[in-house]
Amino acid sequence: MAAAPLLHRPSAGAANPDLLPLVGRTPLARVRTELPYAHPGFWAKLECLGAGGMKARSAVSMLLGARRRGDLRPGAPVVESTSGTMGVGLAFAGQALGHPVILVGDTELEPSMRQLLRAYGARLELVERPAPEGGWQAARISRLREVLRQLPDAYWPDQYNNPDNAAGYRSMATELCGQLDHLDILVCSVGTGGHSAGLVGPLRRRWPGLKVIGVDSVGSTIFGQPARPRLMRGLGSSIHPGNVAYDAFDEVHWVGPAEAVDACRRLARGNFVSGGWSTGAVALVSAWAARVESGAVVATVFPDGPHRYLGTVYDDDFCHTHGLDRTELAVRPLEIRRPWAAEASGWARCRTVVDPVPSARPRVPAPAHAGGIA
Known part of the structure; x- marks a missing residue:
């Protein structure tokens, strides 16, 4: 890579602290759209409706x-x-x-x-x-x-x-505790690991039996899979973020871009509220969890809205170019016994969650409780 040109120090604008009260305080939506099959419904925190x-x-x-x-x-x-x-x-x-x-x-x-x-x-x-x-x-x-x-x-x-990345989501945890009477399963997309690490501790203090499902991208190395080029952005990583609290997760799912696109488009057509790659991935897994865990209250976070993705997720030419309209969609996850046992090429699930490099980087203290899905 060629040497970068020298930067001039940018000048600071005046602070506008009146913006700060606009952060968060986002609503919950009840989602019952078939994804791809009927399910009892789950709750989605609509972060696209908070400033920033x-x-x-x-x-x-x-x-x-x-x-x-x-x-x-x-x-x-x-x-x-x-x-x-x-x-x-x-x-x-x-x-x-x-x-x-x-x-x-x-x-x-x-x-x-x-x-x-x-x-x-x-x-x-x-x-x-x-x-x-x-x-x-x-x-x-x-x-x-x-x-x-x-x-x-x-x-x-x-x-x-x-x-401090994770600490920023304590306000979201407080909001969820006020918006829900009970919560059995929390589904979190994982990129930097911030919002899952910030939510799990406070929510498990409120609901000690809470199960947490991490959702990663196919081709991401966060949970021990090999790093590959990824079409999906916003979740997954080619490095191992120190903020990921591995002990907090009961299981992890890897979702492919075709499944995420299908879920996003179904949400947009049938629920109006939709988003991008992360939203499609967590919606798919949340609907599955609500279906297989009979009577469970399931919640997830939709990180953003659809507008950024009009040229990708919602663009027919983009999807055709990348073969997403020709991919056979999984209707349930493939079970992998260990993260390194097989490389996920589509929706896959693993109930063994380990830190792939426990001694190679600084760690954020994990929440006190770490349960397992029976």
Whole structure:
């Protein structure tokens, strides 16, 4: 990769703390759309209806935590790697707290998302090719470190390993406790590991028997599968984030892009509320859990809405180009006894969850309870 041009230090705008009360306080929707079969229904937290989306919760938490520790000085730049959604959250937090934001993305970032992030005042740095190991994420982080060397007063939240990421979702846990009388199963998409780690502790204190299902992308290495090029963005990873609380999960599902697209489109046609890759994946698994666990109260989080995905998930030409309209859809997950026993090429399930690299990176303390699905 060619040497990056020198960056000028961006100027800080005035803080707008009146934005902060707009974070969160999102409603629950009851979803009964067939996905792909009939099911009793599940609850979905609609994070697209909060300012800045789901990641605004963690972005504000990370910047406030850094300011308390003195790691982020007033008006200093914030630099972070993003595939899109965290970028929106940081753009929101930067405006609210008075910090210019530099986002390191890649050329797979949708043109509409690039326009949106720039409209929110963020500066974009795009890497042009993935790293041989670690893919786009490793390439983005390499470029991010170059930016930090050029802007020594800038702050990197490091969303993958920052405990304040998870802490930002305690407000969501409080909201869920107030919105639900009971909860048996929580279904969480897993990317940085932030929202699952932040939700599980408070929710299990309220409902000690809570079962937690993680939802990952085919081709993601988070739960011990080999890293492969991934079409789906927003969940999954080519690296092992330190925020993933492996002990919190009772089982993990890997979902392929064709199943996620089918679920998204079914939601849009039959439930109006839909979203992108993560939403389709968790909706599919939530409907399955509600169907197989008779009488269980199931809840999940829809991280964002459909607008970012009009050129991918909801575009017939895109789906045809990538063969998603010709893929035979799984109607139930393939059972894998161990994460390394077989490579998932479509919807798969494993009830053995382990940390693939327990000693290679810093860890966030896991919640006290870790049960298993019978």
